[in-house]
Amino acid sequence: MKRIFLMVLDSLGIGSSIDSYKFNDLGSDTFGHIVENCFLGKANKGRKGVLNIPNLIKLGIMESYKASTGKYPLGFHQVKNLSNIIASYGFASEISSGKDTTSGHWEIAGVPILDDWYYFKKSNNTFPNILINEIIKICKLPGILGNCHASGTEIISIFGEDHIKTGKPILYTSSDSVFQVACHELTFGLSNLYQLCNTIRYLLDKNKYKVARVIARPFIGDNKFNFQRTGNRIDLSIKPSSITVMEKLIHEKKGKVIAIGKVSDIYAGVGISKSIKSYGLKELCKTTINQMKLADNNTILFTNFVDFDSIWGHRRDVSGYACGLEFFDTQLFNMINLVKERDLLIITADHGCDPTWSGTDHTRENVPILIYSPLKKGNFLGHRQTFSDIGQTIAKYFSLSKMKYGRHML
Missing domain, CATH: 3.40.720.10 (Alkaline Phosphatase, subunit A)
Known part of the structure; x- marks a missing residue:
């Protein structure tokens, strides 16, 4: 064997x-x-x-x-x-x-x-406006939060309470080729988060952004002092x-x-x-x-x-x-x-x-x-x-x- x-x-x-x-x-x-x-x-x-x-x-x-x-x-x-x-x-x-x-x-x-991924390099106003507008329109969102480079734990502490109040997803990235989406498991809903990430993956591919992963980052808690990410993360990758x-x-x-x-x-x-x-x-x-x-x-x-x-x-x-x-x-x-x-x-x-x-x-x-x-x-x-x-x-x-x-x- x-x-x-x-x-x-x-x-x-x-x-x-x-x-x-x-x-x-x-x-x-x-x-x-x-x-x-x-x-x-x-x-x-x-x-x-x-x-x-x-x-x-x-x-x-x-x-x-x-x-x-x-x-x-x-x-x-x-x-x-x-x-x-x-x-x-x-x-x-x-x-x-x-x-x-x-x-x-x-x-x-x-x-x-051996060739380069696409990286979102700007620290703030990170994602292209045309891409953000398309995401908001297709997914019928009230807007977005974040749109910057950030640590995943810090950004939910900063924007988590506003996210719960407004229903706006938190979008962010890092030095890696990633597009990350943080949403509350209960108020926004896991299925809605996954659907949003699938749409973003589709739009990135359609618009020829070679981004390695779209990552769903669900979290729970009711205020910035007790927010924590859960194990229901998913990564939507490009195929090898x-x-x-x-x-x-x-x-x-x-x-x-x-x-x-x-x-x-x-x-x-x-x-x-x-x-x-x-x-x-x-x-x-x-x-x-x-x-x-x-x-x-x-x-x-x-x-x-x-x-x-x-x-x-x-x-x-x-x-x-x-x-x-x-x-x-x-x-x-x-x-x-x-x-x-x-x-x-x-x-x-x-x-x-x-x-x-x-x-x-x-x-x-x-x-x-x-x-x-x-x-x-x-x-x-x-x-x-x-x-x-x-x-x-x-x-x-x-x-x-x-x-x-x-x-x-x-």
């Missing part, structure tokens, strides 16, 4: 990439700065002391980090015996033009984005520009791709056999472990652990990020034990989101690649020039036709 368990720790970068200066991210280092802050006692909210991740260390995360940055993170000393590392380890750089979720995930699946390794598995081997969390949304449902919605790190881990137990032959089980990015990375919460990594590590022990002889467990990331960095956006970083199989001795995978080496490795493992990009690591 051949199965791959592909785990994306959303935003766990391991040091700024060689081209990070182009993104004003030179010096960003998600993992290294978290380890450093823990060692210095600056990440003690809800936890204490050095970062405790023995299973990730056993898989080679520290060696991946050293290969990427040239040093171990502050407070960590070299593993005494590298033969104790049970997985193959290395790091990868991104060749896609952006540092967003869609670019990172598509490149992992063998489809890098060419065939992904998941599609190849389904078409060439009649295999299955089980997508957990927001994975299916990222690929617009293309190359996905079954989508399982799950929200929150604990639930994502629980669902992943349950599905690992059930996975059939010729299956990719693909999970995105979004909380690292959306809850702790973007909100610049070092302690929260550290807590999340420590919890994931406890669950990783169970995952490792479910990997059978011919299986592969692959752990990676899609970009960085350094919680110590300025602003609230993603950071252009290298990502770890950790590949575990009980039958394979761990070795150094080196510096992979593209995330697509993961997709090519998956294709090789399942004996699929070769992907256009990447070199396999088997």
Whole structure:
């Protein structure tokens, strides 16, 4: 039986990439700065002391980090015996033009984005008037709120009460190629929010705005002090520009791709056999472990652990990020034990989101690649020039036709 368990720790970068200066991210280092802050006692909210991740260390995360940055993170000393590392380890750089979720995930699946997405660059009055007017007219809206670059939690605090009073949706974006819509689940209604987002997706495509995602951001609460986003988010993505390794598995081997969390949304449902919605790190881990137990032959089980990015990375919460990594590590022990002889467990990331960095956006970083199989001795995978080496490795493992990009690591 051949199965791959592909785990994306959303935003766990391991040091700024060689081209990070182009993104004003030179010096960003998600993992290294978290380890450093823990060692210095600056990440003690809800936890204490050095970062405790023995299973990730056993898989080679520290060696991946050293290969990427040239040093171990502050407070960590070299593993005494590298033969104790049970997985193959290395790091990868991104060749896609952006540092967003869609670019990172598509490149992992063998489809890098080499041309530019459309970005809404103006900080205020962000969206073109002609587009806003068309949205208001078609959706029969009383108007809109926001229309700016913003953090998702801050903008509902600023405009949430006005939104409830007026029924005007809150529209905003970030440095990524996204069009985000925040509305109250009860007063505006989930179905109305989803319909609005589908209309915006249609208008963007019709008007040839190559925007990666339209994101529905529902929230609840009755005032700015208790507003909070819910797990009913959806991402409406453009379909991948060419065939992904998941599609190849389904078409060439009649295999299955089980997508957990927001994975299916990222690929617009293309190359996905079954989508399982799950929200929150604990639930994502629980669902992943349950599905690992059930996975059939010729299956990719693909999970995105979004909380690292959306809850702790973007909100610049070092302690929260550290807590999340420590919890994931406890669950990783169970995952490792479910990997059978011919299986592969692959752990990676899609970009960085350094919680110590300025602003609230993603950071252009290298990502770890950790590949575990009980039958394979761990070795150094080196510096992979593209995330697509993961997709090519998956294709090789399942004996699929070769992907256009990447070199396999088997």
